[in-house]
Amino acid sequence: MPDDVSTAGRPHIDIASVQRLAELADYVVPFAIRAICTLGVADHLVDGPLPIPDLAKRSNAEPQALLRVLRALAGKGIFTETEPGVFGLTPLAQPLRSDHPVSLREAYPLLVGDLQAWARFDYTLRTGRSSFEYVHGMGYWEYMVEHPEESKRFDGSQAAGTRVEVRTVLSAYDSWAGLNSVVDVGGGNGMFLIGLLSRLRHMRGTLFDQPHVVANAHGLLREAGLTDRCTVVGGSFFDDDVPSGADAYLLKRVLWSWADDRAHLLLSRVREAMREDSRLLIHEPVSFPGDSDEVGKAYDLILLTMGGGCARTEEELHALLGGAGFRISRVIPTPMFPLVEAVPAT
Structure with missing residues (x-):
């Protein structure tokens, strides 16, 4: 019994x-x-x-x-x-x-728009659709444009998370020493890449994202003293050529935002830019079955509620990457999200 x-x-x-x-x-x-x-x-x-x-x-x-x-x-x-x-x-x-090295003070903002969406999470559970869009009548990023103060606090929360991610990825991945160049695809304002380059002094970097997104990166790079080791390129990873020939390509919390068809196109564009000995590093939540307590499972609910994508399973990633000319070489656990290393399929 x-x-x-x-x-x-x-x-x-x-x-x-x-x-x-x-x-x-x-x-x-x-x-x-x-x-x-x-x-x-x-x-x-x-x-x-x-x-x-x-x-x-x-x-x-x-x-x-x-x-x-x-x-x-x-x-x-x-x-x-x-x-x-x-x-x-x-x-x-x-x-x-x-002033803490991995300060989380800004990681937990009280955002009215988010709280109102969570108050109707039952709608998401019943329908599978975003309660944020249901409550506010618009998508998350549209809302942030109309609410600049909340947008500023959201940006602060992302910066706090990035500080933690840099440290976890650096300690978890044992191949940084062999990488002399990295392209951060969809890297936003460059905070994650700046964190990498500040600690990996042998490395050069390229930040690639929409022109209006990378607009503030130049000032951040100057403050960090990295203008001589980092190039900023504005463009769309769907429509423009991804900077080519680097040792590694990084997708940090990018792939999960897109449905399979757009994600396949994104990966194909990255594959076109890579050498045969380049590698792809994907850092984002992966949905693992079973009872394990992983931060990615909670992030998946945030995506579900706010209407921003989903965390894929390891099997789904294998299929998605395989269709774009990659194979997964290893999945490395970190205290945050797994780091998925993929290489061109032979």
């Missing part, structure tokens, strides 16, 4: 499971973390614990509200109440600092 069924046929009461489910279903703590990030509370605790009156003044918060929020978060290990009404940082709170 299963452990969760009593002799009377009723479910066995497993209090630990009930408590765990309540914790997973509760959105109080995620909202509290996001609000604390918005106020920059962790930044004011860098030099040590502070009493609530001082911390509230520096954070522009109401003292009693801040006290209640920090006590709730301290109960989860985020901040610590060192003495009554005095709070400091914990290891979990450290990444909420703006």
